[in-house]
C-alpha cells in the first residue's frame with residue numbers, strides 16, 4: 001500500500017504532467033516577449049524586414065499570386081496564373097509580415113497588408129470556401145482531389161497567417177476570413193460527411209493554432225479528425241499508408257512529414273494521447289538515428305522531395321529542402337514542449353543554424369530550395385521559384401527566432417538557445433526580466449542577469465548543448481559544482497534576487513565529426529563543427545578547388561575571427577593536402593602526389609556568396625578519397641579574360657581543372673557569354689612570360705533542352721604577337737562536338753597570349769566548361 005503522502009505526491013505529479021491544462025503544460029515564451037540584440041540573428045531579422053519582405057511582396061505581385069485573389073474576388077479581370085497552390089505563398093508571406101509587425105509596428109506595411117487582406121476576403125466565396133485556383137479554374141471540382149490538390153494545405157497557411165495577424169495587430173479582418181473558411185471545412189468534412197485527408201499536411205497544426213486563438217474547440221477536434229483519419233490508402237508519399245499511431249519510419253515527402261508530426265505533437269501536447277506520443281517517439285528516433293543530415297537537412301531525394309532508405313545521406317545530390325529543415329525546427333520545438341529534454345533542442349539548433357539559414361542569402365533576396373552538402377560550383381541561390389514555398393517560409397521563420405529561446409513549466413524557466421537580448425517572462429506567476437549577454441554562436445560564454453520583480457524561488461534550467469563536453473556555471477561569481485541532469489539541463493534552483501547573475505561557460509573547441517559507418521557517402525570523411533555550426537570548405541578560400549583536398553586526422557585546426565568576411569564569421573584553419581593526379585591512363589601506376597595546402601573552412605550557412613566554385617562539408621581524411629582534378633596544363637598559369645561574362649558564371653571555370661561529364665553538365669562551374677546571342681565573342685589566356693604553345697583542348701558548354709547556350713557556329717585560335725591577335729597557322733579542324741574535348745593542334749608558337757574567337761550560333765549564346773593548353 002502506498003502511504004497517503006506518496007499518493008498525494010503521485011497525484012500532484014500526474015496533475016503537473018497532465019498535458020490537457022495549459023498551466024501544467026511546458027510553454028515557449030512568445031517571440032514578442034524576447035528582444036534579440038545580438039549580431040547573429042538581429043541583422044538577419046533586419047534584412048528580412050528591409051529586403052526579403054518587400055522582395056517577396058514584389059514577386060507575389062509580379063507572378064500573379066496576388067492578382068489571382070483580385071480576379072477571384074472580381075476586383076480585376078483575367079485568368080488564374082501559376083501553380084494551383086500559389087495562394088499558400090501569399091499566406092506565408094502574410095504570416096511573416098504579421099510577426100514582423102509585432103516586433104516593429106510599421107503603419108505603411110500595416111496599410112499595405114490590410115489592402116492585401118481585402119483582396120483575399122473578396123476572393124472568399126459566400127459559403128466560406130477560399131482557393132483562387134478552384135474558384136477560377138475548376139469551380140465544380142472543389143474538394144474532389146484531396147491527395148493531389150492542396151486546398152487544405154492552403155487553408156492551413158491562411159489560418160496560421162490569420163492567427164499571427166490577429167496577435168500582431170489585434171485586427172480581425174483576416175481572422176474572420178479564416179474562421180469562415182474553417183467553419184466551411186468543418187461543415188464539409190466528417191464521418192457522416194466528406195471523409196478525406198489532405199495530400200499535403202499543414203492544416204492540422206494550423207487548426208490547433210486557430211482553436212487556441214479563437215477558443216473554438218471544433219477546430220481542435222477537426223485537427224484531431226484529420227490526423228486520425230490518415231492511413232486509409234497506400235500513399236507513403238503523403239504519410240497516408242498507415243494510421244499515424246502505427247507509423248515508425250519516415251517515408252515520403254519530407255516537408256509533409258514534418259508538418260504532420262508537428263500537428264500530431266500539438267494534439268498530443270493537449271490530450272496526452274499515449275498512442276500519438278509513442279508514434280512520435282519512434283519517428284523521432286528513426287529520423288535522428290538514421291536519416292538526418294549533419295546540417296539538420298532532411299529528405300535526401302529529389303525524386304520524392306523526401307525520404308528513402310535508412311542511412312541514405314548522399315551529399316552532392318542531397319535534396320534537404322529549406323522548408324523541410326524549417327519543418328524540423330517546428331517539430332523539434334514541439335517535441336521539446338512534450339518531453340522537456342534538451343536533445344530536441346539540439347536538433348532544433350542544428351537545423352536552425354545550418355540547414356535553415358543556408359536557405360537564404362545574407363542579402364535576403366536569394367534563396368536555396370535545395371541544400372546540398374557538396375557542390376561542384378553549379379548550385380546557386382535564386383531570387384524566387386515557380387514553386388516558391390521556401391522563400392516565404394524563411395521569411396516567416398526569422399522573426400520568430402526569439403520564441404525559441406525560452407520556455408516555462410510551472411516554476412521552472414528553460415533557457416534553450418543562447419542569443420544576446422532581453423526577455424520578459426512569467427515564472428510561477430511572477431514577472432521576471434532576463435538579460436543575456438553573449439557572442440554566441442561564436443563564443444560559448446553566456447552571462448545572464450535574472451531580475452524577478454521581488455525575490456522569487458524558481459528553477460533555472462540551462463541547456464547544455466549535446467555538442468558541449470564541458471560546461472561550468474557560476475552564480476553571482478560563485479562556481480556551482482552542478483552536472484547536467486538526465487534531461488540535458490544544468491538546473492539552478494534558488495531564491496532569485498533582482499540582478500542575480502549567472503555565467504555559463506560552454507567549451508567550444510573545433511570538433512571533427514564522423515558519420516555512422518553505414519552512411520556510405522561519408523566513409524573516411526569528417527565534418528568540422530564548432531559550437532552549433534557545421535563548417536564547409538569552399539573554393540573561394542582554398543585556391544579554387546576543394547573536392548581534391550584531404551584533411552589528415554591529426555591536423556591541428558584553429559579558429560580565426562574574420563569580421564570582414566561574409567558578415568563576420570569564425571573561420572577554421574588547418575594544414576591539408578591536395579591530390580595531384582599523374583598524367584596517365586595506365587591501370588597500374590605510381591600513387592598520385594599530394595601537396596600541402598593551408599585549408600580554410602567557413603560556416604556552411606554562409607557558402608555560395610562569392611565566385612562560383614566547389615563546396616564540401618564532408619572532407620576525406622586521406623587524398624585517396626579525394627577527387628583528382630584534370631592534370632594541370634599551361635592553362636593554370638594563365639590569367640583569364642573574356643569579351644563578356646554573366647555572373648554567377650565565371651572566368652575561373654575555364655581553367656579550374658574540373659572535368660565535365662557532358663556539355664550540358666549543370667553541376668560544375670561554367671564560363672558563358674550569356675546573354676549575348678549570335679555575336680562574335682572571345683575568351684583569352686594571358687601569360688606573364690612567353691609560353692610555347694601548339695595545341696588547345698576545348699570542352700564547349702551546350703545546354704540544349706534547358707537553356708540558350710549552344711556550341712559555337714565556328715571558332716578559331718589566335719595568339720598575341722607584336723601586340724596583335726593573329727590566327728595560328730597550320731591548325732587542324734576546329735571541332736564543335738558536344739560532350740568531349742575538341743583538340744586542335746597548330747604550328748608551335750611562342751606567345752604571351754592565346755584566345756578563342758567564337759562566332760555564336762544565330763539566336764544563341766555559348767560558353768566553355770574547360771579549356772586546356774597541353775605543353776609539349
Ligand SMILES: [Zn+2]
Nearest residue numbers: 321323389390
Ligand atoms: Zn520549400
